[in-house]
Amino acid sequence: MSEPKEIFVRLDRCMGCHSCELACAVEHSRSRSLYGAIAEQPRPKARVYVESVLSKTPVPIVCRHCEDAPCMHACIAGAIRRSEEGVVVTQSDKCIGCWTCVMVCPYGVIGRQIEEHKAYRCDRCPERAVPACVDACPTKALVYRSVKDFSRDARQAASAGILGVQGG
Amino acid sequence: MASSEKRYVIVGASAAGMAAAEAIRAIDKRGSGSITVFSDEPDPPYFRPLIPFLISGKKSAADMALVGQGPYQGVGIEVRLNSRVERIDSLAQTVEIPGGERVGYDKLLIATGSRSYIPPEIEGTDAEGVFALRTLADARAVAGRVESTHHAVMLGGGMLNLKASFALLERGLKVTMVVQSPQVLSQLMEPGDATLIRNALNNAGLKIETGASASRILSNDNGVNGVLLDDGRMIACEMVCIGKGVRPNVAFAGLDDIRIDRGVVVDSFTACSAYNVYAAGLQCLQCLRSRRCRRNL
Numbered sequence: 001m002s003e004p005k006e007i008f009v010r011l012d013r014c015m016g017c018h019s020c021e022l023a024c025a026v027e028h029s030r031s032r033s034l035y036g037a038i039a040e041q042p043r044p045k046a047r048v049y050v051e052s053v054l055s056k057t058p059v060p061i062v063c064r065h066c067e068d069a070p071c072m073h074a075c076i077a078g079a080i081r082r083s084e085e086g087v088v089v090t091q092s093d094k095c096i097g098c099w100t101c102v103m104v105c106p107y108g109v110i111g112r113q114i115e116e117h118k119a120y121r122c123d124r125c126p127e128r129a130v131p132a133c134v135d136a137c138p139t140k141a142l143v144y145r146s147v148k149d150f151s152r153d154a155r156q157a158a159s160a161g162i163l164g165v166q167g168g
Numbered sequence: 169m170a171s172s173e174k175r176y177v178i179v180g181a182s183a184a185g186m187a188a189a190e191a192i193r194a195i196d197k198r199g200s201g202s203i204t205v206f207s208d209e210p211d212p213p214y215f216r217p218l219i220p221f222l223i224s225g226k227k228s229a230a231d232m233a234l235v236g237q238g239p240y241q242g243v244g245i246e247v248r249l250n251s252r253v254e255r256i257d258s259l260a261q262t263v264e265i266p267g268g269e270r271v272g273y274d275k276l277l278i279a280t281g282s283r284s285y286i287p288p289e290i291e292g293t294d295a296e297g298v299f300a301l302r303t304l305a306d307a308r309a310v311a312g313r314v315e316s317t318h319h320a321v322m323l324g325g326g327m328l329n330l331k332a333s334f335a336l337l338e339r340g341l342k343v344t345m346v347v348q349s350p351q352v353l354s355q356l357m358e359p360g361d362a363t364l365i366r367n368a369l370n371n372a373g374l375k376i377e378t379g380a381s382a383s384r385i386l387s388n389d390n391g392v393n394g395v396l397l398d399d400g401r402m403i404a405c406e407m408v409c410i411g412k413g414v415r416p417n418v419a420f421a422g423l424d425d426i427r428i429d430r431g432v433v434v435d436s437f438t439a440c441s442a443y444n445v446y447a448a449g450l451q452c453l454q455c456l457r458s459r460r461c462r463r464n465l
Binding site: 096 | 187215217218221231233234237238239240
């Protein structure tokens with residue numbers, strides 16, 4: 001099995017354009033098109049959120065699919081499971097809309113579909129090779145890589161910086 | 169003895185017991201330690217908060233099964249049903265179930281939870297059609313009487329009775345809730361908040377009588393046919409659900425060396441006063457601050 005991938009955020013690149021939110025909502029719409037999604041009821045919801053904190057610095061935040069996921073242990077209906085790929089999944093048919101997962105999530109990234117009385121969260125776009133939010137990011141602030149690859153990239157960037165300083 | 173070879177015995181197969189079983193198995197990955205969970209219920213472990221859905225018909229018992237869902241994978245965990253632990257011998261480190269079978273343990277967890285409290289001052293609570301919704305079997309019994317019920321009276325305004333009320337309303341029954349205190353959910357919220365809830369409940373079709381309590385449940389050959397209130401009023405009904413709170417399930421024999429004080433007394437490691445005995449869940453009503461306190465338990 002290949003190394004599982006995660007969605008990483010490069011904060012220095014995010015400019016707060018909210019393209020990720022839009023792409024996420026469209027991906028989770030019935031029509032899967034922007035114009036179709038706008039007309040749908042209930043309105044498709046984004047699973048990624050861009051929050052502005054500290055001098056309005058934009059921070060994209062999405063379900064971390066925690067290794068020890070509080071939501072999964074808190075669910076009173078057994079509706080939250082971890083897939084073989086390591087993705088924490090909310091099974092909509094089992095969800096009873098008690099919002100316990102919403103309350104325990106330390107990142108506040110589980111939403112409430114009030115109309116259907118169901119909780120929803122990032123599912124890492126199981127039908128896509130790369131999640132829609134990552135694909136849509138114009139500055140590549142969101143990256144979809146394995147921890148190993150992401151760390152190697154960081155090491156190489158740091159190494160190049162060190163060489164640059166030394167060479168300067 | 170290596171930790172992975174230990175015999176873990178858990179009394180109670182609800183949330184605390186099964187979560188503990190999974191946690192032990194997660195640590196004991198080699199799986200050579202045995203984990204045995206005793207349940208006095210006939211049903212395999214289930215998500216208890218879902219039982220009102222059995223009454224409303226939104227879920228079946230199979231939909232509520234706990235093993236195989238979420239974090240509860242049940243690998244290497246033996247669950248023994250219809251096995252009420254009647255005696256704990258913490259010196260011999262054994263538990264005893266009906267029939268005299270004794271099962272030894274190295275570590276014991278008491279996770280027996282609570283049972284419904286039936287106020288002794290109410291007469292006639294043993295009549296057919298009187299329920300206290302706590303287990304899947306209770307929910308089945310309530311669902312079984314819905315067809316022959318037009319009006320259900322709920323005694324007590326706590327969460328359990330509210331959930332039961334909604335399930336019965338969804339089945340098309342007329343439901344009246346009799347609450348002794350001046351508000352619903354009196355143990356949970358301020359009067360102003362409770363008024364908001366009460367208004368929402370009224371809009372949902374639930375009739376609420378506050379400041380009243382039942383003194384007697386009336387019955388005939390068909391079971392319940394009314395509730396007599398302490399103010400002299402009589403409410404005709406075919407079903408009564410009692411939701412007057414819960415009491416800890418600590419009615420074991422041989423608990424002399426396990427300190428009980430309104431519940432199993434545990435320290436901050438959830439250890440009881442007897443060695444190798446722990447407790448978790450609703451029946452633990454007191455928690456001392458540190459392990460050092462165990463000396464004084």
